[in-house]
Amino acid sequence: MTINAYDESMPESRTVPARFPVTVDVVALTVADDAMNVLLITRLLEPFRGRLALPGGFVLPGEDLITAAARELAEETGVEHVPGHLEQLGSYGPKGRDPRGDVLTVAHLLLAPNFPVLSAGSDAKHAAWYPVHQVLDGGLRLAFDHERILADAVERAKSKLEYSPLGAVFCDKEFTVAQLRAVYEAVWGTRLDPRNFHRKATGTSGFLEDTGRVTTGDAGRPAALFRLAPAARPAPGQPTRAVLNPPLMRPPP
Amino acid sequence: MTINAYDESMPESRTVPARFPVTVDVVALTVADDAMNVLLITRLLEPFRGRLALPGGFVLPGEDLITAAARELAEETGVEHVPGHLEQLGSYGPKGRDPRGDVLTVAHLLLAPNFPVLSAGSDAKHAAWYPVHQVLDGGLRLAFDHERILADAVERAKSKLEYSPLGAVFCDKEFTVAQLRAVYEAVWGTRLDPRNFHRKATGTSGFLEDTGRVTTGDAGRPAALFRLAPAARPAPGQPTRAVLNPPLMRPPP
DNA sequence: GCATTTATCGTCACCTTGACAATAACTCGA
DNA sequence: TCGAGTTATTGTCAAGGTGACGATAAATGC
Numbered sequence: 001m002t003i004n005a006y007d008e009s010m011p012e013s014r015t016v017p018a019r020f021p022v023t024v025d026v027v028a029l030t031v032a033d034d035a036m037n038v039l040l041i042t043r044l045l046e047p048f049r050g051r052l053a054l055p056g057g058f059v060l061p062g063e064d065l066i067t068a069a070a071r072e073l074a075e076e077t078g079v080e081h082v083p084g085h086l087e088q089l090g091s092y093g094p095k096g097r098d099p100r101g102d103v104l105t106v107a108h109l110l111l112a113p114n115f116p117v118l119s120a121g122s123d124a125k126h127a128a129w130y131p132v133h134q135v136l137d138g139g140l141r142l143a144f145d146h147e148r149i150l151a152d153a154v155e156r157a158k159s160k161l162e163y164s165p166l167g168a169v170f171c172d173k174e175f176t177v178a179q180l181r182a183v184y185e186a187v188w189g190t191r192l193d194p195r196n197f198h199r200k201a202t203g204t205s206g207f208l209e210d211t212g213r214v215t216t217g218d219a220g221r222p223a224a225l226f227r228l229a230p231a232a233r234p235a236p237g238q239p240t241r242a243v244l245n246p247p248l249m250r251p252p253p
Numbered sequence: 254m255t256i257n258a259y260d261e262s263m264p265e266s267r268t269v270p271a272r273f274p275v276t277v278d279v280v281a282l283t284v285a286d287d288a289m290n291v292l293l294i295t296r297l298l299e300p301f302r303g304r305l306a307l308p309g310g311f312v313l314p315g316e317d318l319i320t321a322a323a324r325e326l327a328e329e330t331g332v333e334h335v336p337g338h339l340e341q342l343g344s345y346g347p348k349g350r351d352p353r354g355d356v357l358t359v360a361h362l363l364l365a366p367n368f369p370v371l372s373a374g375s376d377a378k379h380a381a382w383y384p385v386h387q388v389l390d391g392g393l394r395l396a397f398d399h400e401r402i403l404a405d406a407v408e409r410a411k412s413k414l415e416y417s418p419l420g421a422v423f424c425d426k427e428f429t430v431a432q433l434r435a436v437y438e439a440v441w442g443t444r445l446d447p448r449n450f451h452r453k454a455t456g457t458s459g460f461l462e463d464t465g466r467v468t469t470g471d472a473g474r475p476a477a478l479f480r481l482a483p484a485a486r487p488a489p490g491q492p493t494r495a496v497l498n499p500p501l502m503r504p505p506p
Numbered sequence: 507g508c509a510t511t512t513a514t515c516g517t518c519a520c521c522t523t524g525a526c527a528a529t530a531a532c533t534c535g536a
Numbered sequence: 537t538c539g540a541g542t543t544a545t546t547g548t549c550a551a552g553g554t555g556a557c558g559a560t561a562a563a564t565g566c
Contacts, residue, residue: 020312022273104318104357193556195556218511218564221513473531475532512564518556522551523553524552529547533542
């Protein structure tokens with residue numbers, strides 16, 4: 001295929017279409033220590049040498065966006081399988097993002113339980129978890145427009161918790177209602193009434209599935225262990241339905 | 254800037270990054286004749302010559318995505334100013350979308366009142382409104398992966414109505430509650446109780462603003478004219494907050 | 507044991523919602 | 537001019553959801 005093929009056949013353009021480097025970035029969010037954390041790498045080269053940045057890299061020819069995002073995540077963190085829910089967040093650029101020129105990036109959002117990342121030295125990258133608030137408060141500065149992308153990702157994560165059962169993907173396969181509540185409290189930065197949360201979480205049909213087992217060893221009464229119900233489990237790449245909340249203006253059933 | 258600049262400075266890649274043609278597509282939706290309509294053009298050249306397609310075109314160097322979408326919309330429909338709410342929908346590709354090779358497209362969603370489009374012959378394109386259901390039912394086939402993009406856009410539009418005040422952008426600047434209700438009924442494909450809808454729409458603070466004026470000349474009792482309240486008015490390019498609905502699991506105020 | 511901690515169940519007042527009656531205010535045709 | 541028809545708007549009421557919070561259950565740790 002030659003570039004001129006576009007010139008001759010595209011009614012939208014009489015000129016050779018511009019081509020852009022396209023990258024994918026992954027905003028991997030997890031909940032640890034009662035706070036939302038994001039996975040960042042340290043840049044070793046210019047531009048933004050020494051600055052923290054989102055993991056990501058160039059899309060290869062013949063590759064899909066989600067595939068590229070999963071590949072870059074694997075390459076830079078060492079995780080073979082996507083450890084949670086991966087979805088497209090949005091695209092940024094191509095203008096004014098990279099001092100070297102126009103680069104379009106397609107940001108992705110990964111919601112996952114805390115997973116181990118490549119320790120410094122095992123690769124050229126230093127990947128580690130950082131509290132999100134340190135970045136949003138301005139204490140940590142990121143490369144490129146990654147602060148804005150992170151801010152958008154956090155907003156998306158917050159509303160995902162309102163409108164979808166995806167809060168559970170921050171938890172392990174089996175979890176207690178209190179652990180799930182801790183996720184909501186960390187992401188939203190608020191406290192929730194344990195009794196009302198319990199009523200809502202267990203009372204929402206199609207959300208939680210009781211495993212019949214309970215926790216042991218912790219202080220206090222043992223808690224029932226739940227898992228995400230099949231209906232609420234996110235299909236890979238698919239949009240997540242809002243199982244949780246009856247919105248205001250709503251189409252009748 | 255040379256291509257080799259990436260080779261030397263990007264830790265993510267030791268090779269020359271691939272470059273892709275990047276297009277923007279616009280899914281312009283409107284409500285007319287109690288149905289959702291989409292703006293389509295007829296392709297005059299291969300591939301997909303004679304097939305209907307979403308308006309769109311290549312992103313230019315130094316151009317932002319939203320800017321490109323607005324420009325392509327203007328070029329192919331003749332509208333100078335964006336006639337409604339334009340936001341990014343999502344990106345598709347670059348693999349397997351175009352028989353000529355990898356092309357990444359960033360789809361955009363325009364929600365707007367019915368606006369006049371370029372009549373056939375005034376340009377190389379024939380732009381016209383088509384009922385969305387004709388496409389989704391398979392009666393009309395679109396070029397590339399535009400049917401999938403349209404389906405995603407319709408889904409997005411439906412949930413926008415649930416979670417945001419954007420239903421009003423389908424109406425004129427001043428509108429009646431019944432006109433607004435007709436939008437909801439058309440987008441959702443259902444009937445809504447006029448009395449309950451009226452209560453909800455007028456009772457939601459920060460949504461509608463009474464102009465003090467009423468309709469005249471129509472059959473039946475004159476209806477009060479409203480406009481979208483300033484708080485609910487969409488900021489250009491900004492994400493729309495959910496003013497309308499109290500979701501299930503919700504952060505306390 | 508007993509205090510402490512955490513989980514879970516209940517209660518109650520208030521609000522929202524859906525179904526639907528009733529009234530208001532216009533147009534239109536006889 | 538006078539209904540008849542049509543559309544808009546205000547109410548009413550029962551059912552269900554929600555927030556605040558009391559009470560109980562069942563473990564741990566001393």
